[in-house]
Amino acid sequence: MKPHIPETRLDEIREQAALGHLDAKGIRPSGSPFPEETSYYGLPLVKPPVWTWEVPLYFFVGGAAGASSVLAFSAQLAGASPSLVRDARWVAAIGAAVSGPLLILDLGRPERFLNMLRVFKPQSPMSMGAWTLSVFGTATTAAVISEKVRLPRIGDTAAFVAALSGLAMATYTGVLIGATVIPVWAKHARSLPIHFGASALASATALLNLRGHDDAALNTLGLAAAAFETYMGIEIESRDDIESEPLRRGPTSTTIRIGGFFSGPLPLVLRLLGIRSKRARRVAAASALLGSLITRVAWIEAGKASARDSRPSLR
Amino acid sequence: MAVTGFLTDSTLCIGCKACEVACKEWNDVPDDGFVWSGLSYDNTLALGHSTYRHVKFVEREPRAGCGGNAKEQMTWEFSSDVCKHCENAGCLEACPTGSIVRTEFGSVFVQPDICNGCGYCVVACPFGVVDRRPDDGRAFKCTFCYDRQKAGAEPACAKACPTGSILFGRLDELERAADRRIAHLHASGMTDATIWNPKDTSVGGTHAFFLVRGDPRAYNLPPKPEVPATLLRQSWSAAAVAAGAMVALSLMSFALGNRSAGVPPAGPAASRRRGAK
Numbered sequence: 001m002k003p004h005i006p007e008t009r010l011d012e013i014r015e016q017a018a019l020g021h022l023d024a025k026g027i028r029p030s031g032s033p034f035p036e037e038t039s040y041y042g043l044p045l046v047k048p049p050v051w052t053w054e055v056p057l058y059f060f061v062g063g064a065a066g067a068s069s070v071l072a073f074s075a076q077l078a079g080a081s082p083s084l085v086r087d088a089r090w091v092a093a094i095g096a097a098v099s100g101p102l103l104i105l106d107l108g109r110p111e112r113f114l115n116m117l118r119v120f121k122p123q124s125p126m127s128m129g130a131w132t133l134s135v136f137g138t139a140t141t142a143a144v145i146s147e148k149v150r151l152p153r154i155g156d157t158a159a160f161v162a163a164l165s166g167l168a169m170a171t172y173t174g175v176l177i178g179a180t181v182i183p184v185w186a187k188h189a190r191s192l193p194i195h196f197g198a199s200a201l202a203s204a205t206a207l208l209n210l211r212g213h214d215d216a217a218l219n220t221l222g223l224a225a226a227a228f229e230t231y232m233g234i235e236i237e238s239r240d241d242i243e244s245e246p247l248r249r250g251p252t253s254t255t256i257r258i259g260g261f262f263s264g265p266l267p268l269v270l271r272l273l274g275i276r277s278k279r280a281r282r283v284a285a286a287s288a289l290l291g292s293l294i295t296r297v298a299w300i301e302a303g304k305a306s307a308r309d310s311r312p313s314l315r
Numbered sequence: 316m317a318v319t320g321f322l323t324d325s326t327l328c329i330g331c332k333a334c335e336v337a338c339k340e341w342n343d344v345p346d347d348g349f350v351w352s353g354l355s356y357d358n359t360l361a362l363g364h365s366t367y368r369h370v371k372f373v374e375r376e377p378r379a380g381c382g383g384n385a386k387e388q389m390t391w392e393f394s395s396d397v398c399k400h401c402e403n404a405g406c407l408e409a410c411p412t413g414s415i416v417r418t419e420f421g422s423v424f425v426q427p428d429i430c431n432g433c434g435y436c437v438v439a440c441p442f443g444v445v446d447r448r449p450d451d452g453r454a455f456k457c458t459f460c461y462d463r464q465k466a467g468a469e470p471a472c473a474k475a476c477p478t479g480s481i482l483f484g485r486l487d488e489l490e491r492a493a494d495r496r497i498a499h500l501h502a503s504g505m506t507d508a509t510i511w512n513p514k515d516t517s518v519g520g521t522h523a524f525f526l527v528r529g530d531p532r533a534y535n536l537p538p539k540p541e542v543p544a545t546l547l548r549q550s551w552s553a554a555a556v557a558a559g560a561m562v563a564l565s566l567m568s569f570a571l572g573n574r575s576a577g578v579p580p581a582g583p584a585a586s587r588r589r590g591a592k
């Protein structure tokens with residue numbers, strides 16, 4: 001409601017203003033304490049990530065490859081069909097082969113990519129990632145080659161190493177962006193590795209589905225991943241902290257929601273139908289793949305938007 | 316070697332930008348764009364890949380309706396910002412190549428011959444200092460004039476500062492000087508002068524610290540900066556949980572899936588002949 005101001009007050013203000021000094025509420029007399037202000041013209045405090053399209057694509061490809069090597073290993077251990085094991089190994093190897101160039105392309109000085117292996121630095125997730133990818137790439141390649149040249153024992157050992165490093169490949173990217181100063185990422189440092197892991201598992205099962213495999217296990221795993229992604233969507237939507245604003249407002253929230261829809265609710269329903277219907281399984285697979293890719297892009301974009309907001313960093 | 320530091324005293328700064336100019340010339344830093352920001356006299360706006368010193372112009376005009384144009388309502392403060400050279404530096408911890416190191420002077424230095432431009436330090440700095448130079452590809456920030464310090468000289472900005480607003484010296488001596496200066500300012504009535512040095516956070520204090528008036532947030536100096544390393548434990552734990560769940564789930568579903576009657580076992584041939592049915 002508008003406060004009531006008597007007409008005489010306006011005359012008073014005019015007279016005081018003519019003398020150069022107003023006594024109104026909120027006036028600071030000369031020499032008073034420096035006024036309180038919460039930021040420097042609202043300019044951003046932290047720098048936005050410099051990463052371009054290669055990085056979210058790497059998160060997607062590397063994650064799918066990592067989870068695929070886990071699937072290859074557990075499928076073999078549980079006695080699933082050899083063709084599934086072989087295809088899962090191939091998905092992992094091809095994914096690893098694509099991941100390396102993607103990461104190198106994103107560097108400001110690609111020709112210096114080997115500098116990544118100058119040091120082994122557990123406190124740096126980027127260093128751990130570089131080493132993980134190196135081991136993963138070697139192991140997945142060794143696994144498929146030794147199968148080709150009929151050295152099954154070496155192949156199985158390599159597949160075991162690939163599965164171990166694959167677990168890291170599928171989840172470490174969440175740590176990579178979680179353990180930063182970007183408010184929206186840091187706020188989700190605990191959930192991002194699980195979120196990205198579920199996304200990786202969903203895309204690995206989807207790739208094997210689309211390769212023509214119809215094991216019930218793949219559908220179950222896709223179902224589990226979609227269920228977690230649905231939960232993650234609900235969790236994001238129910239937050240009201242200012243760090244998570246890029247996930248709920250503005251263009252980045254749209255991308256997050258589209259990615260979430262294709263990763264969560266849609267494949268969840270289709271996977272349930274997919275227990276009986278092959279077509280539903282295929283559509284669920286395509287949806288999960290698309291959702292996983294969009295989700296990675298959305299999180300990077302949300303990080304860029306988050307860096308522009310100085311409020312969380314200045315609290 | 317003694318640990319050296321910067322004490323930037325905003326109450327002495329006149330906003331002349333000699334530090335910006337001296338830094339640019341000595342370190343051969345490229346231009347960072349020519350823009351009119353409209354934000355007081357600040358057209359530099361922030362530290363970055365091509366700005367190692369940045370003078371902030373904290374200006375508040377009288378609000379409309381409360382004070383008219385009375386000039387005594389206006390406040391104008393200047394402060395020269397710089398890389399904080401943190402005790403626990405986020406950029407240094409994040410750097411995967413070992414390019415970012417701690418020098419014998421206690422400063423944080425990016426070795427340009429090692430950096431491969433991965434960009435991870437950029438998102439690890441709680442003060443938005445280090446950034447990747449797009450045309451060069453490597454990360455750049457204040458070098459604390461490592462070359463000059465090696466030769467026993469003071470950094471270019473401190474030498475060029477005409478008012479003694481930028482003080483360079485041994486960190487412990489500067490801290491004592493800052494305490495004396497604060498006591499003097501408080502005694503002369505400027506009771507809102509404070510020292511900004513986040514010693515009680517995970518940053519563990521900075522080697523470049525600031526004496527400012529009022530709320531340090533008005534200078535984009537965060538009250539509670541944290542290095543990303545504080546998040547590592549919870550984040551890696553979550554990754555371990557995710558990895559464990561992935562192994563357990565896939566082993567379980569493949570083990571159960573083999574016994575379930577719903578789906579026929581897919582042999583090697585079945586996958587080859589897919590689409591045949």
